[in-house]
Amino acid sequence: MRSPSPSLSAVAKPRRIALNALFLAPGQSGGTETYLRALVPELAHLRPQWRFAIVTTGRGATALRADGFEAFAEIVRLPAEEFRRTRRQLAEQLLLPALVRRRGFDLLHDLAGTGPIFDPGLASVATVHDLIFKRIRTMGTLSTWGMGFVIERVAKRANAVIVPSQAAAREIATTLRLEPERITVVPHGCGRQPATRPDAQAVVRERYGLTGKRIVLCVAALRPHKNQAVLVRSLPLLPSDVQLVLVGRPEPYAQELRKLARHLEVAARVVITGTVTDETLEGLWSLASCAAFPTLAEGFGLPVLEAMARGVPVACSDIAVLREVGGDVPTYFDPHDPRAVAEALKVAMERGDNGAGPARAACFSWRRSAEATLEVYDRVLARS
Structure with a gap:
């Protein structure tokens, strides 16, 4: 897989970059939204002479404008809504290519894997975060096939493909049959940690009825492949003063977790x-005795990085991508074995953090991610 190389002389020429964010469902797009919101300000800072435009949906445009993103990029709204899939897909295949050609952009960057399946008529880069949907069924058969078809076509017609980890690069190169030299690994970053209110712990304890002396925190979408069930199954094996807090957008899987907790008679210990909100999340991070991530598959594993940055001890799945992110810092476990999970949580809580977490997290920054992304742009533009 290609690694970022020094910037080329093409940076001297001001460029116009279109960023495809038609995927954006504000507050619900998970890691891809974090990627957009963290990367764009850094791109604009590093290349102030360039002009960036975020092409998105109506709700996406409203949210980005409200959060001040017009200071970094033009916000362009297309008549598409993220929850009306057919309309959004038509906009991505027909309106987006017409827009970028008409407006004279130099490069189109598809930020979430999907984009025009045919040549948009200008240089292009695609970020493919993962192919989890191919291995772990999260959609119907037709939707899974359609998503796979679009991502493969986009990756093959793009001039370069960005992925967040070496583990993702190996899977994407093999599954999509891409030449490894067309793929550049650009790890995600970790932003500055906001200050926490002095009363943050008391506030979140009262709000959620957290009576446990020790809190195990899991920040992840409530979906089967995130595997929160193994944390619930591990609770009976942990001391009674340990409480589990699951943070994530409500999904049908949440009801399965509640049912499991009742069956195991630990419902009072699962929240x-x-x-x-970001403020509430910071309060929960400050309260956590340990952060747990029992995921079965990831493209990167940003919550592991965020926990380490805050000095929260981490216990997580022993899978290649999380070892790539966490290094020697987390306590790793077999995500299929509740006993192994319980033992790892005990070790992490007892060991605490000796400064290794923040030091490891400091190796990753969105500034470095933006620098590496711009190097990809420069290479592609120099050849176009």
Whole structure:
């Protein structure tokens, strides 16, 4: 897989870059939304002479404008809504290529794998975060096939493909039959940690009824492949003062987790918060004795990085991508074995953090991610 190389002389020429964010469902797009929101300000900072435009849906445009993103990029709204899939797909295949050609953009960057399946008529880069949907069924058969078809076509017609990890690069190169030299690994970053209110712990304890002396925190979408069930199954094997807090957008899987907790008679020790504000999340991070991530598959594993940055001890699945992110810092476990999970949680809580977590997290930054992304742009533009 290609690694970023020094910037080329093409940077001297001001460029116009279109960023495809038609995927954006504000507050619900998970890691891809984090990627967009963290990367764009850094791109604009590093290349102030360039002009960036975020092409998105109506709700996406409203949210980005409200959050001040017009300071970094033009916000372009297409008549598409993220929850009306057919309309959004038509906009991506027909309106987006017409827009970028008409407006004279130099490069189109598809930020979430999907984009025009035919040549849009200009240089292009695609970020493919993962192919989890191919291995772990999260959609119907037709939707899974359609998503796979679009991502494969986009990756093959793009001039370059960006992926967040070496593990993802290997899977994407093999599954999509891409030449490894067309793929550049650009790890995600970790932003500055916001200050936490002095009363943050008391506030979140009262809000969610957290009476446990020790809190195991899991921040992840409530979906089967995130595997929160193994954390619930591990609770009976942990001391009674340990409480589990699951933070993530409500999904049908949440009901399965509640049912499992009742069956195991640990319902009083399991709290499912749903979506929370950034301020509330910081309060929960400050309260956590340990962060747990029992995921079965990831493209990167950003929550592991976020936990380490805050000095929260981490216990997580022993899978290649999380070892790539966490290095020697987390306590790893077999995500299929509740006993192994319980033992790892005990070790992580007892060991605490000796500064290794923040030091590891400091190796990743969105500034470095943006620099590497711009190097990909430069290479592609120099050849176009």
